Amino acid sequence: MSTPIVIRKHKQFALFKYENHPNPNIVLGTLVTYPKDENRIGVVIQTHDDGDFRTDMNGNTSMSEIRFSTVDDVRKYRPDLLDLLPKQALVDAAIEDIKADIAVHDETAIDELLKYIPNKNLIGYLRL
Numbered sequence: 001m002s003t004p005i006v007i008r009k010h011k012q013f014a015l016f017k018y019e020n021h022p023n024p025n026i027v028l029g030t031l032v033t034y035p036k037d038e039n040r041i042g043v044v045i046q047t048h049d050d051g052d053f054r055t056d057m058n059g060n061t062s063m064s065e066i067r068f069s070t071v072d073d074v075r076k077y078r079p080d081l082l083d084l085l086p087k088q089a090l091v092d093a094a095i096e097d098i099k100a101d102i103a104v105h106d107e108t109a110i111d112e113l114l115k116y117i118p119n120k121n122l123i124g125y126l127r128l
Contacts, residue, residue, distance in 0.1 A: 003092075004068045005031045007043065007084040013056035014045040023047035031069035031081065034058060041069050041078040 010029035020028065030044040032055060042055025052062045071093035074081050 002068045002070055005071070005074075005085060005089045007031065007081065007086070009084055010043050010045055013043045018046035018054065020047045021049035023049065023051060023053060025051050025063050026053050031074065032061075032066040033069045033073050033077070034061075034066055036065070039073065039077045041073060041081070042066075043081075 004026070006027060006029045008029060026032075026044055026047060028044055028047060032042050032044065034040045034042065034057070037058065040057050042057035042061075044053050045056050046054035048054075048060075052060055054060050058065075071085065071089055074085065
């Protein structure tokens, strides 16, 4: 499973003030994708101590029914959430996209591409 994306403003998706319990699998605000349900994306709005949780899209569910959403999932299936994503999730996705593009080019092309990256601190990540 990918690293979970957690949004802070998860309460705006809940219709009620739900009672929450510590959950060993997931936290409030986690974005999850339902592969068997047309890749719908839900925001976790309630957690249960048995490992299950509630989302704003599919009600109560379990880990076996979902996978953690990626930035690409959000872009494709629920773009209204893009403005709520943590900046780090967007940066990590951009770095992975650039790494994938660089993988098919030679060193000259990589150096040319790196000229256009405004944050030179990212260059170390790209060279991994």
